[in-house]
Amino acid sequence: MTVAHDSRAQRALETVAAWLLAVLWALPLLYAAWAAFHDSGDSARFDLAAPLTWKNFVYVWGAAPFPTYFLNTFLLVTLIIVVQFTLSTLAGYAFARFRFPGRDLMFVLVLLQLMIMPDVLIVENYRTLNAMGLIDTIVAIGMPYFGSAFGIFLMRQTFKAIPRELDDAARIEGAGSLLTLWKVYVPLAKPVYLAYGLVSVSYHWNNFLWPLIVTNSVSSRPLTVGLQIFSSGDQGIDWSIITAATLLSAGPLLVAFLLFQRQFVQSFLRAGIR
Amino acid sequence: MNDRNAANDDLASPWVGWGLFLPAAAFLAVFTYYPALATLYHSFFSNEKAGRPARFVGLDNYAAMIDDPIFWQALKNNGWFALGTIPASIALAIVMALLVNRALPGRALVRMSYFAPTILAMVAVANIWLFIFAPQIGLMNQIVGALGGMPHNWLGQPDTALASVTAVAIWKEAGFFMIFYLAALQNMPANLAEAAAIEGASRWYYFWKVTFPLLMPTTLFVLVNAVVNAFRMVDHIIIMTKGGPDNATMLLLYYVYETGFKYWDTTYAAAMSMVLLVILAVVAVGQFVILDRRTHYR
């Protein structure tokens, strides 16, 4: 959407501005990388001759059960994605294509949840999960998020946009509602699922407060809580170690984004989220 | 919302719709609506301790809240925090989207740089920024010193602490909103731009009169996220300042967390949670009503 009579100077200026902003934005990460790859003593100074080292990462990997934390986080986001997709798809379909008593009221209530995040209700949710005996499990971390207003809203909008002729075509073939959902709606909504999935994974991979409250032991602890527990000595913080731990735990997502950057952005574009 | 073809709906019994909605509804009910009501209920009781069971105290917790200077400080701080993060991150997001939307040498790298903070956990980000803000050895003071300014104790002085944590939040959020704006920009019809060019419209004029209004739906969506985040984001407080110094960075949700899980005064925490819920609900209604009127849909 460039306007035709852009002057060369203007474009050059914009390029410089874009780059300056990019460097500014990347500075914290670059700083962290500097500290992580250098010895503790060299971390705060910028002596280019100072030797690079892997030892911080080695130490971090051995000092806390990061492999377990990785596994827990992976299981957690997988569980959440699967359940959220299923429930949101069914509910979105119901709102988009079915008439049932109280539907509009229900939709308003769903929209309300968009504003009320589970974080605000930690005390009560803790009580509920305690009563269910699920404290300190991965399932407990995910449960408050299984019902996702964002997901329902997204799927409803997406399904509504699908032309009804496809419905009719499916019915002529003899398909019932659920089969139509599976064969027609779901495939057409793939880009939306991708976008939703990416948003959800990003959110839950990085969720901290609720998992902190609800987990006690290593067997259920996700990466964020593990990282924080690792970094929070009351005395003598060692920045090289902490930045190494930070990069280690952020690594997978960063790499994934590097590799899938184009797809990520494309999926948002195709989903036409507006 | 009129369904042109009602045939589909009539064939299935109305309960199929409910059946499809039920699983999601069940989880929403148990983990959103029930806790909200339970919070309201518990806020009317006193706190349970060894040898002192909880008893009904009516509005006592709310009265204590009104008398609590830390609560008001938290509310005020949250207001400033919201005011600081929301316009700035949205404006930056639009700027970033505009910059990255055109052909740019190294565009992929620039885009990644803007978006990277979003992928990181706030927990990770906060530790890095703690290091950056360290008064003696941190990057911020090194840069400020190099530029000839006075080094500050960014997180350790009340007048700079809130601004510092706000900066961290903006840094984290802007890239995330940028993606949504990028998507919207790419979906804009090219002929609009051509028409404006033919008319001889300036870029600034074009932006304000055409682009920005067309981005309103995105802005609404982003605004919802931004407002919720302004009240939800406390991870950086937990790590960087713990609400200090002297409550300069105390935010409402953090105070709820501290009260509920450090002082174990769960009923007082419930009372404050209610306030948080009401604020979010009011903002939700307000946003939809006000912005809905000004949104141009195609």
Add this chain to the structure above:
Amino acid sequence: MKRTFRSLMIAATAVAAVAAALPARAVEISFYYPVAVSGPLTKIIEGLAADFEKANPDIKVKPVYSGNYGETLAKALTANKSGQPPQVAVLVASDALTLIDEDAVVAVDDFVKTPSDKAWLSGFFPAFMMNGRYEGKTYGVPFQRSTQVLYWNKAAFRDAGLDPSKPPQNWEELVEFGKKLTVRDASGQVTRWGLLVPSGVTSHWFLQGFTTPNKAVLTNEAGTETFLAGAGVVESLQYWVDLSRKHKVMPEGIIDTGTAPKEFIEGRAAMMHHSTGNLTNVKNNAKFEFGVAMLPARKGRGSATGGGSIYIFKKSSPEQREAAFKFVKWMTSAEQAARWSIETGYVAPRQDAWDLPVMKKYAQDFPPAAVALEQLPFCVAEFSTHDGPRTTKALEDAIEAAITGNKTPQKALTDAQAEATRILRTWKK
């Protein structure tokens, strides 16, 4: 019929006999521990747990690493509320009242039966027992205790023309030395500060580093009353504030507790008040010769004790509690206490640990380790009341307000005293 019955009985008896002869299933206890100093402590704890299991094959110990002290307390109490607390946990010694009020822990006295048990319980330094006792019983057993000491950079002292073997002995000398040690560059920016006294987390403990030499008392023994606005306390806070605002030997604003040791190690400050728990960190990372001394005196000497004690939780089976007691007793007996002290720099909390040859040699090779011991007779309990987290916050808010110049020490402490009185009003009998 009778035959079948008899064979069945024989078979049953045989099974019972075999079952009785089999070793009993091991009792499992979980152990929450914080890591309050950086270092490979996880491996050491696991090593200790393994050694204990070898000596006690009927007990299995599961160590769980739970973050810093605050996080470990939150985890332990959260777990307690859900009915599944750990059996043993290391928590701050001054958390005892909080744990007792939540009905979470049991008194160790209930398990002390044999003469060796009694000898064990009475072998701890009295200073370290102070925070763990309530109404005559002991709830917290000293494990990784510490006191506050003055670290000083001997090379910096030499540069400033001071005798590197003589640390400041009192408040006047602290200011005097601090001024000589503060180095400013051509533009007036400070490149090295004279002193760092942390005012971040646990600032109340660092305040006690001034109130104790000033002989100012902060609470009553029962933990139901505070005296935060007493003249001695105000004077102490004023002195602390003056160090940065008047004498300019310390940076202004909040000094982060966790980054202070690093700044000392980097040579950004010539002296610092900090926990003995940092000894190993400083020893391993400082590239200069450093010394450790008792805190400067005023009317007297000393500091508050700090660090962690080990607690036995209530909501477990009797077998688990007995097993927990065995573990606690083992972990805090002379050999283990000595081992833990040498590895971490925490102060071994009992005399017989210091009498061990390995400790004697350690103290000889590394004299700073013994400084904390010298200071013990002058030490007081860490600030602790009922509803401790709240009153501590009131006090720390006051410290932060004074340090940042928002309120005068008098006003800040008066407000804190009012707040603390309000918090404690239901506890006064």
